[in-house]
Amino acid sequence: MTNHWIDIRNSDCVLVMGSNAASNHPISMKWVMKAKEKGATLISVDPRFTQTSAVADFYTALRSGTDIAFLGGMIKYILDKEKYFKDYVVNYTNAAYILGDKYEFKDGLFAGYDKDKRSYNKDTWAYKKDAKGNPEKDPTLQNPKCVLQAMKAHYARYTPEMVSKVTGTPVEDLLKVYEMYSATGVKDKTGTILYAMGWTQHTVGVQNIRAMSMIQLLCGNMGMAGGGVNALRGESNVQGSTDHALLFHILPGYLKPMLAGQNLEAYLKSGTPTCPDPRSVNWWSNFPKYAVSFLKTFFGDKATKENEYGFAWLPKLDPGQNCSWLNLFDSMYAGKIKGFFAWGMNPACSSANANKVRQGLAKLDWLVNVNVFDNETGSFWKGPGMDPKKIKTEVFMLPAAASVEKEGSISNSGRLAQWRYKAGNPPGDAKPDGDIMLVLMNKIKDLYKKDKAAKFSDPIVNLKWDFADAKGHFDPHMAAKEINGYFLADKTLKDPTGKELQFKKGDLVPSFLYLQNDGTTSSGNWLYCASYTKAGNMMARRKKDDPTGLGLYSEWAWAWPVNRRIIYNRASVDLEGKPWDPKRAVVKWEGGKWVGDVPDGPAPPMGDKEKGKYPFIMKPDGLGSLFGPGLNDGPFPEHYEPLECPVPENAFSKQLINPTTKIFKGDMDKYLTCDPRFPFVGTTYRVTEHWQTGCLTRWQPWLIEAQPQLFVEMSQELAKLRNIKNGEKVKVSTVRGEVTCVAMVTDRFRPFKLGDLTVHEVGLPYCFGWITPKEGGESANLLTPNVGDPNTMIPESKAFMVNVEKA
């Protein structure tokens, strides 16, 4: 989230699309309803009438996988009717940039497409540059090659009639949503978007979100209280686990990955963007300070200037090597992965095409499964269709403590890191995860210290592994301080006002402003620098002062970065630093300084011709990207059909599916589109009573009583068509697998009218699995396809083709 949960109450228009907040983030609705009490409009757009729809001011449906068509129509509406916030768009976005001569878009393809590689040469999307290397601009926005005009040309095809034919949404409903939402394109109104997996789990997932981000920029909603782009994240600390890079493509704090052939200098250069425009802060120019401080935390005293702070010891990816989830299990299924840690995860149920994962587990030499309860991953060898005698995989099942049985912090969707305390002991031999990894790594270190012939032992023996208290237990405070970072030498530094500050070796670094690139500071994750300082554990704070009245609660816990509650907040003011809307002033420039929320950097507003800076400080050029030349599948979002879809042609172009999607081609990678055997659109979702695959909640009697078994929800019309009655047992199948479940026939799904074509859609919750409860049904992910978004490789679990018949 660029904003935070309580801030939803400051909105004038809340669009919930790609999410069902009321069921899956129930307490978020407290703040949605507060906004409604103050007159805000709540819009719900979803293939199914959900609990969120039930309290919405306006609800309409769209077919799964057609969000870009829907939003592209909104972009066209905003541009045609000039509903955009002009001052904001001209000054704070790249709308005025002039595109280069090579850029074009023709029949579904952008310039630079390579059919064989299924990828683009993105150089063709570059801007026209002036002598200094800055993009040429036309602040009048009239030049036909400027971004705003290119956008207008791109979305000219997205007429309400065309959009309706693709999404199945009635034209009048489209216009109603466009009108309501675009009303926030003025300075004293804000709109917000709440989205979740309904947008990410598509082969066009990133572009779904980009389309909405463009709308937020057009309407001037970024940086504003009650605005922003807000991902409702689904696990309690998925924000923290992303921040700390339990992902192949980043290092903690979103640092660039290290690549083959690089030395430290080349690596630091690769992560340091340049911008010839002095008015851009270009925050990532600080990259070397964060990267070297990270290495100093990693290897401690063993990281020296002479050995490039241990850079050579860390693994390097080949350029273009993609080690993401679907590829991981593809490699496991191919028998190339021998050992596997499933730590607090249940991939046997959570992965798209879960059958392939289960078969992959059977090819391992060993599996370590760490969890609170038994699950389908640890016990895969006795699951349906498995013959234990034939499975050689050794399995270690390690019992972990639950959240209330240990101490530490988690970061919520609003980037708020909150500390929690140990309330009781874990049962039996169960241990906190921290203790498990502490002991395991000590044992591995010992083995490598003893064996002089061991392979490349440097990173293992040199890893700084000081997380144990006096009794030998994992100490979360020690880890929190390492993540924050220390001064490793006495230092005299200046604060942003020029005041001199003295720091001693061993002091905690008070802010990432003071991190150094010369090995004199450490910080495990620069984004968390300032979370644990001389003043104490900021994440444990519980003060509820709210001087702005906007619900920032700046002394409640701690938010990254530097306790900023609304990021890009400098876009909430005009060029002189006056809030666009004084009634919800996140920050304002007063008497030569910023007051309110922690601003995006201390520089004055843009009206100061000498020192003023652009507001989007994390972008190299400081401006919001209406044109986004960095993504793999195009600089503007374009509608493509899901890999499995109910229509033979894409109404918008000759490209049926995303032309950059990677298609797996093994014997378990099956897809069927427009096949009469699988005529209905399928999607997955969650229910309030279960969490993700249900691996924690299916073991709890209160919750399993409320939601005991798998169901498939379908319309009255489809039930009639298939002669299925509510409550009957049915079989749902795709080319990959099948599940048996209870039919839930409701009015919440309605058939979609796509021109002359009628398309039915059904949905299943993915929270069940064979291990418990016994009659609960299987994972809906046995049905979903293992195909991913070309940028993130997040699987397309939200749109695929199924059959439904009586069991």
Add this chain to the structure above:
Amino acid sequence: MDVTRREFLVISGAIGAGLTLSSLGVDLGPAKAFAAGLEKVNQVKSAKQSTTICPYCAVGCGLLCSADAKSGKIINIEGDGDHPINEGALCAKGASLFQMSANNPSRLKKVLYRAPGSDKWQEKSWDWALSEIAKRVKATRDKNFIEKNAKGDTVNRLEAIAHVGSAALDNEELWPLQAMMRALGLVWIEHQARI
């Protein structure tokens, strides 16, 4: 017949739920309920309270945990009324958090091992299991470590071991966890954010 409070509780505690006539031949039902109520009041009064944050979705709702002062066992979990996000309110999952604590008999309590080809679990000690895992990590790593890629560039990575997880861990565990995996050379490092 004199019955001390302690004896009374022992006797009444021995009576199964639903039984109203005791072995003493008197109806202890109401007295038992009263005594149990008193016990509960005392238990709650002396309980140790601590705050926590919900482990399910990422709204970050606050909860209050109460643990029995004597046994240290969690006896109640409820919404934290002081928390600015949820103001005491919880969804069905959060309101059931008590059932994820040690009170749930289904919790994993032992280290379990499944040998190749076996159809059952064996209980093991932590020391045995972690020593064996460490040995397997080393053997797999030493056999499969990649020092240089096809081009001859130094890569120092290991593609024969993979790791997934976890968005359910604390920040203070996650940083060391990624460090451990990267120190071993892993590049297959993924978790819930990808799916």
